[in-house]
Amino acid sequence: MRPDSGDLSRWEGVADLVHYDVRCWHPDGTPPGRPDDVPRGPVGLPDRTRLLDAARQPVPAEGLSLPWYAVYGNHDALIQGNVPRLPESGDLATGDDKIIELPNVVDVARLADDFLRGDAAALRHVSGGVVRDVTPDPNRRFVDRREVVREHFTTRGRPAGHGFTDGNVAAGTAYYAFDGGIVRCLVLDTVNGYGGANGSLDATQFGWLERESVAGHRRYLDPAGALTDSAGTDRLFVLFSHHTVASMDNWLAPPESRRVLGHTVRDLLLRFPNVVLWVNGHTHINAVTAHARAPDAAVAGGFFELTTASLIDWPQQARLVEVVDNVDGTLSVLGTIVDTAAPPSYRWPAAGPLALAALSRELAGNDWQARARPTPGVDGRRGAVTDRNVELVLPARFPLSA
Secondary structure, three states: OOOOOOOOOOOOOOOOOOOOOOOOOOOOOOOOOOOOOOHHHHHOOOOOOOHHHHHOOOOOOOOOOOOOOOOOOHHHHOEOOOEOOOOOOHHHHHOOEEEEEOOOOOOHHHHHHHHHOOOOOHHHHHOOOEEEEOOOOOOOOOOOHHHHHHHOOOOOOOOOOOOOOHHHHHHOOOOEEEEEOOEEEEEOOOOOOOOOOOOOEEHHHHHHHHHHHHHOOOEEEOOOOOEEEOOOOOOEEEEEOOOOOOOOOOOOOOOOOOEEOHHHHHHHHOOOOOEEEEEEOOOOOOEEEEEEOOOOOOOOOEEEEEEOOOOOOOOOOEEEEEEEEOOOOEEEEEEEEEOOOOOOOOOOOOOOHHHHHHHHHHHHOOOHHHHOOOEOOEOHHHOOHHHOOEEEEEEOOOOOOO
8 A cells, every 4th residue: 555646755745844834743853943843842742754754655454354344434525524525626636736724714604505506616715725836646536435435345355345235336325234143233324425524314324224223123113102013023233333423413415405413313213122332433532322212212221322532543542342142131232442553662763564553652642632622531532431441231122042
């Protein structure tokens, strides 16, 4: 894998000296006659000469030896995870201009309105910032949802497509289902292609979610809350998405379209007793949220939402999620925080990807922006103690073992 584009002989970005910005870390040190940048000065990030060259070297991707499945997120779909692809935005990727600073005031409302009306001049409302020259590259381009999904079939890993199907490619969709024994896994596409970092569902996908839920239940609650018999076969349901319930508040869409927000999706799932877990991310903060049915509901209980922080932030940990039959009428959802293979220390100049990963963890641990906004009772993006290693116990609504 080659993590570079344009001129392969040099770094072209905000950390070089073409446009010196004190808000960006400059690992090669402070240039003569300039003040220290904020990360190196008040915060104390180290000098790491030649880091920018080391970071541009090809990386031998070893891949995973176990099956893995993909979830579509806002940074897969939108420019910087926020701005929709517009007719003229392709030139921003392939051309020789790099926007490195936006104007102080961006007319976001005007930008959104122009996009929904199909105005190709919408990006002019973010003009007026600082632009620098970079080397153009036709391969440095934006890709749409269909292209992202299709690329998952170019793999030596398992399964082919990593959850995405030929039907996804044909329809240009990114939601699907797969099975793990008695567990039916539903993978949602919560990206709003009309723009905005937060998410929501389209109406067609919402209908698919309801049909899938009905098919995995012998009894469920109708919209009025009454128990309803079904011809379905009982399955446990675990959902996966990029966005959390709370961050699915993005209603942006043209008048003829309808976006379904997180609270509506949550309420639909609470009608189905076999839904036990919703796994997601987006917020970059570990969190555990219980979603309970109303006290007077015909079926008690609900489901848990398990949110895991990003690997880009301190402490750069992932989470192992397991669903266990306790053989006593209950089941447990186990969430265990795990570290990466990066060593606790390294020598500089770094030798190989693991040493670079160790440096990355050091830098993540010195996030001055996160330290400037502490939350009482919460250890940064690690969340509270009850958001990390957890056992979440729920009633089993049907016999799980033969």
